[in-house]
Amino acid sequence: MALWQKIYYKLLNLPLSAWVNTQCIPSEPVEQLNLSLARPIVYVLPFQSHTDLLTLRRTCLRQGLPDPLTPLTIGDVTLPRYVFISHGRKVFSGDDDLPARSLAHFKDLLHLHRQDSELDIQLVPASVLWQRDPGNETQRHQAILRAMNGPEKLWTILTRGRDGMVRLSQAVSLRYMADKHGTDQAIAHKLARVAMIHFSRQKLAASGPRLPNRGLLFKRLLASKAIDKVVHDEAQTRDVSVDKVRKEAIDMMEEIAANFSYRLIRYSDRILTWLWNKLYQGIHVNNAERVRQLAQDGHEIVYVPCHRSHMDYLLLSYVLYKEGLVPPHIAAGVNLNFFPAGPLFRRGGAFFIRRSFKGNRLYSTVFREYLAELFARGYSVEYFAEGGRSRTGRLLPAKTGMLAMTLQAMLRGLQRPITLVPVYIGYEHVMEVNTYAKELQGQRKEKESVGQVLGIVRKLRNYGLGYVNFGEPIALNQHLNEQVPDWHDYINPMEPQKPAWMNPVVSDLATKVMTHINDAAATNALNLCATALLASRQRALSREALEAQLGVYQALLTQAPYSASSSVPQDSPADLVDHALSLNKLVVEKDTMGEVISLDRQQAILMTYYRNNVIHLVALPSLIAQILVTHKSISRSGLRACVQQLYPLLKAELFM
The missing domain is CATH 3.40.1130.10 (Glycerol-3-phosphate (1)-acyltransferase)
Incomplete structure (x- = not known):
């Protein structure tokens, strides 16, 4: 990067860092988008905008992603880590064609994949949405995805700078593109066209259609x-x-x-x-x-x-x-x-x-x-x-x-x-x-x-x-x-x-x-404690016994998950109990044996509500456990027959 460019970015970043506050979507992009930090990443932005680039940079650094301003070096080739799909709009021009430099960048990346069969660069679409107002159906029609010129961008940042959103999307594997479609110039054009369609759909998903009059x-x-x-x-x-x-x-x-x-x-x-x-x-x-x-x-x-x-x-x-x-x-x-x-x-x-x-x-x-x-x-x-x-x-x-x-x-x-x-x-x-x-x-x-x-x-x-x-x-x-x-x-x-x-x-x-809906149930400290205490004698357990029971629930729901959509807390049983106690719904008494945690009569009635939120998650394991306790010894086929006989009743009652 040239010295004048570094100075320009530093000067531009001063007001942006003070005024702009953007949110990253998704909140944990590395995990949620399955990005590999071991493979090279190149960011694809819809419009040429230094403001958007610096805003993206702040978000990437916050999320532990590579700095867009740090060049990408592969072998003896050094390339920018970002590419703009369109020139954007100038004050006196509507030019938004694909820049020749961007097309050349795509071609260079594809060429590297032709030379190195092990290389797999991740193209990550990244857009900065400064406003999400779709407008009214009576207003003059404008394109869904529209670049702003300088004065428009300045006004938008001044008025909406704290409501911006940096949207990162699933990465595109350039290795897959090279192997599937080739590495010629036509593929570079196709990448740019597909990216622009992607950004248009993304903007529509964020703002929605025009509002009715x-x-x-x-x-x-x-x-x-x-x-x-x-x-x-x-x-x-x-x-x-x-x-x-x-x-x-x-x-x-x-x-x-x-x-x-x-x-x-x-x-x-x-x-x-x-x-x-x-x-x-x-x-x-x-x-x-x-x-x-x-x-x-x-x-x-x-x-x-x-x-x-x-x-x-x-x-x-x-x-x-x-x-x-x-x-x-x-x-x-x-x-x-x-x-x-x-x-x-x-x-x-x-x-x-x-x-x-x-x-x-x-x-x-x-x-x-x-x-x-x-x-x-x-x-x-x-x-x-x-x-x-x-x-x-x-x-x-x-x-x-x-x-x-x-x-x-x-x-x-x-x-x-x-x-x-x-x-x-x-x-x-x-x-x-x-x-x-x-x-x-x-x-x-x-x-x-x-x-x-x-x-x-x-x-x-x-x-x-x-x-x-x-x-x-x-x-x-x-x-x-x-x-x-x-x-x-x-x-x-x-x-x-x-x-x-x-x-x-x-x-x-x-x-x-x-x-x-029930498949997507969320267990938490309170409903797990409610389930354990309401199932115990006199609605009370020692702290050690309660923590042990929560550990059993966590192991059961993690190792034999109810569904792919449900969620289980990852905190330790001790932390879960501490959190539940902080909500002031449980009674804690101390004796020579240690802490005893219980529910009084009124809270026991109310806690059935929270237990019922997740009771379906443990209904089948509970049924199996009860059959084993009742029969003392039973064959696998006999157990299966008992479950098949009773399960339809639970399924209909609990939407399992």
Whole structure:
């Protein structure tokens, strides 16, 4: 690097280091992207930008990755460790062609692979996203991936410099490219084209499609054949004017539709970061990369989380935003549409749904058409299949209405594949757990209100750890192909279809979703301690016995994992017990034998909630152990026969 370039970078880095604060996606790129630090790495950036390069450099050094400004030396050849795909934009020029220097760089790298059969350079796509606002559908159309000129970049850094994101992607093996496709100039061009498509999809996955204008959205919905037909049918049946029924339909749209605001999302990010730091000691996220890949591949993503707490709405949207994905449009109960929470939720992406559609054909049609519009426009959606929050900690049987409407949207002939992403959300403390216990004892459910929200705010304290685990996705096209091979014959863009096979297919899908949620369960210090203590006599164990039991659980769940999506804490049993004690839910007494850890009567009732979150993980080992204890001695075939007889009951009850 020339001396003038070093001086320039040092001067430019001074304001950037003071003002810019970017987040790396994924948070641990070496581990999560399976990068090998023993093999050479070259970074590929979409646009020529010294600001982006220095921002990437800071992130790489923080993550233990090679410095992009350090040249790559292979044998007697020295090359830059980065390459730009496009010139970018100048103030008075729109030139963004592939620079000749970049093309030459690709050719040189491929040439090295032709000379050395053992060489395998990793090309790591790296982009810096300074803003993620997709804009409104009424604004002038711009390309998804667009470089900024100097003044635009300066203004963006000044206003959004602390909200930037450095996105690293799966490495491309140049050895594979050379062996599979060759090393000529055409391959160099192909690499550049594929990289630019990759960056465009990445930007769309991070910002999403343009946001709808509510007025235009309502006009489109009213013009749909399904709503137009039901409006005229209702007017004729009730002997009222068409305009009156149309006005009712518009009122329903106003009640239902979200009013998504990216500005609110951006401000909420700071508020929620403070809130989670106030409430929890950390949020553990697992398997987010599989969701990023779905978004980048152009899937219509429907998140289907379990429902533990009102915090679920905020937590999942926050996690997705932090993971470089678009916060979804969320189906929320109309009971949450109270002032001031309702308008805020609506601008955060919530659309409201009544508890029952029964007997209201107009409402059901309007809602179904609104949901189909979200899918058709490419907005990710979130709904809770259980319908309401679990009061026991176990998964509730899924309510199938939203799943059925999702399949009906497919039967309208959607072009993009729809994929359900089951999500396990777990907490070491659920805010409403005391309320759940009272409701199970017969107390009426308290109606959501401003007072209830203020009551929660007054109780803000440290609630331990939170967990968001993304389960194995369910591709609806594939599911239908397996269940109903001729489902394409039922596609009708005009009328919603409900063929005879719909109910059994939806029922099977609902069970599959809930099973995949449980597959992604997260064990933690509290639910493991709850499981051990509630299974012991008098709900008490010595500290040594409790630690030994936690060690057994950890070994069992690690060496014979329940599923590839579940997670097990890696801390030592002693640390897990210390952490559980810090949450002030366990009673500790000391005697001559040492510490005895127990649960009092009230906490024992509440701790069943946390045990029930993960009881399915140990149900089968527990069944086998109980059979062995009961029979004293039994053959392998006899044990298998006993398990086969009883397991279907557990499977149906616990979504195993």
